Amino acid sequence: xxxxxxxxxxxxxxxxxxxxxxxxxxxxxxxxxxxxxxxxxxxxxxxxxxxxxxxxxxxxxxxxxxxxxxxxxxxxxxxxxxxxxxxxxxxxxxxxxxxxxxxxxxxxxxxxxxxxxxxxxxxxxxxxxxxxxxxxxxxxxxxxxxxxxxxxxxxxxxxxxxxxxxxxxxxxxxxxxxxxxxxxxxxxxxxxxxxxxxxxxxxxxxxxxxxxxxxxxxxxxx
Amino acid sequence: xxxxxxxxxxxxxxxxxxxxxxxxxxxxxxxxxxxxxxxxxxxxxxxxxxxxxxxxxxxxxxxxxxxxxxxxxxxxxxxxxxxxxxxxxxxxxxxxxxxxxxxxxxxxxxxxxxxxxxxxxxxxxxxxxxxxxxxxxxxxxxxxxxxxxxxxxxxxxxxxxxxxxxxxxxxxxxxxxxxxxxxxxxxxxxxxxxxxxxxxxxxxxxxxxxxxxxxxxxxxxxxx
Numbered sequence: 001x002x003x004x005x006x007x008x009x010x011x012x013x014x015x016x017x018x019x020x021x022x023x024x025x026x027x028x029x030x031x032x033x034x035x036x037x038x039x040x041x042x043x044x045x046x047x048x049x050x051x052x053x054x055x056x057x058x059x060x061x062x063x064x065x066x067x068x069x070x071x072x073x074x075x076x077x078x079x080x081x082x083x084x085x086x087x088x089x090x091x092x093x094x095x096x097x098x099x100x101x102x103x104x105x106x107x108x109x110x111x112x113x114x115x116x117x118x119x120x121x122x123x124x125x126x127x128x129x130x131x132x133x134x135x136x137x138x139x140x141x142x143x144x145x146x147x148x149x150x151x152x153x154x155x156x157x158x159x160x161x162x163x164x165x166x167x168x169x170x171x172x173x174x175x176x177x178x179x180x181x182x183x184x185x186x187x188x189x190x191x192x193x194x195x196x197x198x199x200x201x202x203x204x205x206x207x208x209x210x211x212x213x214x215x216x217x218x219x220x221x222x
Numbered sequence: 223x224x225x226x227x228x229x230x231x232x233x234x235x236x237x238x239x240x241x242x243x244x245x246x247x248x249x250x251x252x253x254x255x256x257x258x259x260x261x262x263x264x265x266x267x268x269x270x271x272x273x274x275x276x277x278x279x280x281x282x283x284x285x286x287x288x289x290x291x292x293x294x295x296x297x298x299x300x301x302x303x304x305x306x307x308x309x310x311x312x313x314x315x316x317x318x319x320x321x322x323x324x325x326x327x328x329x330x331x332x333x334x335x336x337x338x339x340x341x342x343x344x345x346x347x348x349x350x351x352x353x354x355x356x357x358x359x360x361x362x363x364x365x366x367x368x369x370x371x372x373x374x375x376x377x378x379x380x381x382x383x384x385x386x387x388x389x390x391x392x393x394x395x396x397x398x399x400x401x402x403x404x405x406x407x408x409x410x411x412x413x414x415x416x417x418x419x420x421x422x423x424x425x426x427x428x429x430x431x432x433x434x435x436x437x438x439x440x441x442x443x444x445x446x
Binding site: 145156166169172218 | 289341342344345348351352355356361364365367368369371372373375376378379380383
């Protein structure tokens with residue numbers, strides 16, 4: 001029941017995205033221009049971009065991309081249409097579909113972002129498999145956290161300052177874990193060393209998704 | 223918290239704190255290298271964190287109760303408990319920085335617990351920014367209750383799990399002597415435990431006063 005609902009809603013989100021191509025194209029350009037700005041301001045030839053800096057810079061770009069991409073998830077549709085969905089579907093279905101859709105969007109954006117970032121700024125990653133796992137988990141946790149936060153910010157008049165203020169402190173534990181896993185992947189450390197971080201990240205994700213499912217019904221009722 | 227109208231627990235708080243201040247500063251403390259007399263910060267810095275967590279936990283409980291019943295009275299308690307918790311957090315971070323300057327040599331040493339507490343304070347400051355962006359009382363109460371619960375769920379891994387994954391400069395972490403290691407004769411414990419209770423009760427007292435003030439404001443506004 002819930003599964004079918006989520007599937008239908010996800011299909012709707014993807015269809016809407018495909019017809020408008022607003023969020024995706026806009027965010028793609030956002031990632032590209034940010035990477036170019038970083039490239040120019042760092043002046044790579046002078047060798048300032050050490051691997052830790054490369055890593056931190058990449059994830060900060062992704063963090064800002066996520067805030068901007070996910071902030072649109074409740075903005076895109078008019079209020080009247082949202083009311084209509086709420087009559088048709090359960091709140092759990094709506095939030096789950098949004099989380100999955102945003103995770104897919106973030107995955108695509110981080111993928112494209114990484115490709116472009118590596119072309120422009122070089123790619124010092126030694127264990128690309130682990131790095132991709134970190135990207136997968138990052139996409140999932142960014143979307144889970146920011147979907148809920150964007151729902152809250154939307155009720156408060158949808159300003160982007162509020163989105164950043166509310167979201168950044170909450171995302172910090174996840175971001176720290178992701179950066180640590182990515183750093184291990186860059187140094188090509190043995191994968192068993194990253195197991196602790198991976199498990200913690202999964203646990204944080206589980207907490208956030210559960211809390212979102214419990215709280216979203218109260219959020220949309222207003 | 224409405225049930226705490228009796229005066230006895232306020233008297234208890236005052237007595238315990240009086241005891242904490244005199245005994246904490248005057249009684250004999252273990253002599254340890256580096257820490258020396260700063261070990262007395264245990265009675266003033268650590269209870270701030272215990273008090274903050276206790277008050278924030280109570281605030282979340284009131285938020286949950288608000289979402290279940292929709293009574294504005296409960297939201298008043300939630301916000302003032304969070305307020306008192308924030309005051310404790312700020313005092314905790316300031317006393318910690320002061321202590322760290324004399325033991326670790328710097329006000330801020332990128333210690334995971336220091337960072338985590340700074341982030342925790344940011345979360346609750348954001349909670350108050352969120353509250354101020356609503357006009358309608360019930361809307362404000364509901365949305366900020368949702369954020370309160372969501373943020374608390376995100377704060378717990380930050381405060382309890384992350385500092386344990388990396389080494390910290392704090393006593394008891396990463397090979398530093400902990401509370402148990404230097405407290406064999408329980409000299410500190412007989413002051414520390416009353417201190418924790420006393421400071422926590424003081425926080426409750428503070429919050430209950432603020433709740434009464436807020437209730438007065440609300441009734442005055444209604445009668446205008």
